[in-house]
Amino acid sequence: MYSILIVEDDIIINGGIKVYLEKQGYETVSVYSLNEAREKLKKSFSLVLLDINLPDGSGLELCREIRQSSELPVIFLTANDTEENMIEGFKYGCDDYISKPFSVGVLEQRIKAVLRRSTVQSGNSDIFSYKGLTVDFKRMSVTNEGKPVKLSATEFKLLKLLIKNKGQVLTRSILIDRIWDCDENYIDENTLNVHIRRLRQKLEPDTKNPQYIVTVFGIGYTFGE
Amino acid sequence: MYSILIVEDDIIINGGIKVYLEKQGYETVSVYSLNEAREKLKKSFSLVLLDINLPDGSGLELCREIRQSSELPVIFLTANDTEENMIEGFKYGCDDYISKPFSVGVLEQRIKAVLRRSTVQSGNSDIFSYKGLTVDFKRMSVTNEGKPVKLSATEFKLLKLLIKNKGQVLTRSILIDRIWDCDENYIDENTLNVHIRRLRQKLEPDTKNPQYIVTVFGIGYTFGE
DNA sequence: ATGAAACTAAAAGATTATTTGAAAAAGCGA
DNA sequence: TCGCTTTTTCAAATAATCTTTTAGTTTCAT
Numbered sequence: 001m002y003s004i005l006i007v008e009d010d011i012i013i014n015g016g017i018k019v020y021l022e023k024q025g026y027e028t029v030s031v032y033s034l035n036e037a038r039e040k041l042k043k044s045f046s047l048v049l050l051d052i053n054l055p056d057g058s059g060l061e062l063c064r065e066i067r068q069s070s071e072l073p074v075i076f077l078t079a080n081d082t083e084e085n086m087i088e089g090f091k092y093g094c095d096d097y098i099s100k101p102f103s104v105g106v107l108e109q110r111i112k113a114v115l116r117r118s119t120v121q122s123g124n125s126d127i128f129s130y131k132g133l134t135v136d137f138k139r140m141s142v143t144n145e146g147k148p149v150k151l152s153a154t155e156f157k158l159l160k161l162l163i164k165n166k167g168q169v170l171t172r173s174i175l176i177d178r179i180w181d182c183d184e185n186y187i188d189e190n191t192l193n194v195h196i197r198r199l200r201q202k203l204e205p206d207t208k209n210p211q212y213i214v215t216v217f218g219i220g221y222t223f224g225e
Numbered sequence: 226m227y228s229i230l231i232v233e234d235d236i237i238i239n240g241g242i243k244v245y246l247e248k249q250g251y252e253t254v255s256v257y258s259l260n261e262a263r264e265k266l267k268k269s270f271s272l273v274l275l276d277i278n279l280p281d282g283s284g285l286e287l288c289r290e291i292r293q294s295s296e297l298p299v300i301f302l303t304a305n306d307t308e309e310n311m312i313e314g315f316k317y318g319c320d321d322y323i324s325k326p327f328s329v330g331v332l333e334q335r336i337k338a339v340l341r342r343s344t345v346q347s348g349n350s351d352i353f354s355y356k357g358l359t360v361d362f363k364r365m366s367v368t369n370e371g372k373p374v375k376l377s378a379t380e381f382k383l384l385k386l387l388i389k390n391k392g393q394v395l396t397r398s399i400l401i402d403r404i405w406d407c408d409e410n411y412i413d414e415n416t417l418n419v420h421i422r423r424l425r426q427k428l429e430p431d432t433k434n435p436q437y438i439v440t441v442f443g444i445g446y447t448f449g450e
Numbered sequence: 451a452t453g454a455a456a457c458t459a460a461a462a463g464a465t466t467a468t469t470t471g472a473a474a475a476a477g478c479g480a
Numbered sequence: 481t482c483g484c485t486t487t488t489t490c491a492a493a494t495a496a497t498c499t500t501t502t503a504g505t506t507t508c509a510t
Contacts, residue, residue: 096352106354106355106359109352109354109368110352110354113352113361152486153487154487154488167364168364169364174267187489188489188490188491190467190468190489190490190491191488191489191490193468193469194468194469194470194489194490196467196468197467197469215466215468217377217378217465217466217467217496218377218378218379218465218466218497218498219365219378222364225373377497377498377499379498379499380498412500413500413501414456415500415501415502416499416500416501418456418457419457419458419459419501420499421456421457422456422458432457440456440457442455442456442508442509443455443508443509
């Protein structure tokens, strides 16, 4: 369950976003000023929607404060080009911005995308799990549907690379580069394919329909989805 | 922190640029040939300074390769009018060129300008959305009305090209040039039509009335409106 | 109404992935 | 170190998927 803080002084817009997002299954909290936002931010959220122009200051300010202590994703709501330029100029680490007026559908897409990215980044934890698969990077152990799985060093490296870049498609050449320390004497692409195959045999319940290691035809592989 | 790849076979010039830019706070990597550049480009850079005449080929060649997968800004270093003319035919949104001999100060100004332009133009994120369509260029994923859509490599390339040039009409010959490595053995225009058709089948709610990929009769295609 | 341009559908052609098996290399314990 | 096991690599056959061509149909501008 994701929780979203909506910081927007326009009551109509704020309410509109709130109603829509809640209908989509998000938890939301609406505030209308920087100070209220600061207060609420003592609790934790998955994401902040942040207006730039607020009655008691600029959203940019708040974004900077947030960045000082966390990686909480921020999406700015901008009213015009000037504000967009401000964002560019300030280079505050915002994750995205969206220009008013916007359709709630588009907003939701952006939110999803940002959340997806941010949960990927949180992949610096030592233990990863997805569906029946659990990988402990520190202990280098993998379990699938509760059962331990033995992987070779290369297989583990490959799986780790895919997981750490979950959501992104990794081309074969990138995978090869990263697994076989850059410019080792040339490695055949098929070698990679074979390693993928063995990983699949060990992990996938149905090899013909992989849910973990997915082929992107003509490009490479990606984890999940 | 910006990182700049310097591709220039003249050791003196290359070194001079490197020293100056590093003093200005840029990270730089120097290479002296196309092949070295290709190797380094597996890592990411903010900008490429690219000589035209290189021992193992033309910088234009490399630029084209870069363009196939990204909008990484390129500034050409040209030695004479002939080279400048060659570039004109080549130019793309975020490219620029500078004629030798140049002062490093001028070079830095250009670099700043290009970087500014590229971060503004390339927009706020890798995510594009319009009506029900969302394209995540980094993830290479597309969703339509919330549902994921699987595109082939060519289809994705085509869609990306149209979206990145939203607002202008792309002629068939330009599309073909950019998608099929320029002077591949001649590609039939109908091939392109067929790819467009498949994209439409996958994306358009009503194929007869396309809202995303719009035909401009007698000329080519354009994205949206 | 006409010819040129664009679209469609389906088959042929070309690429790219997967699978398999076997040889080479690397690890490992005695 | 030797022989054994495991892992990795490569090559070739098969399978899956994508691309291009062809040919017929529709749409468009004049």
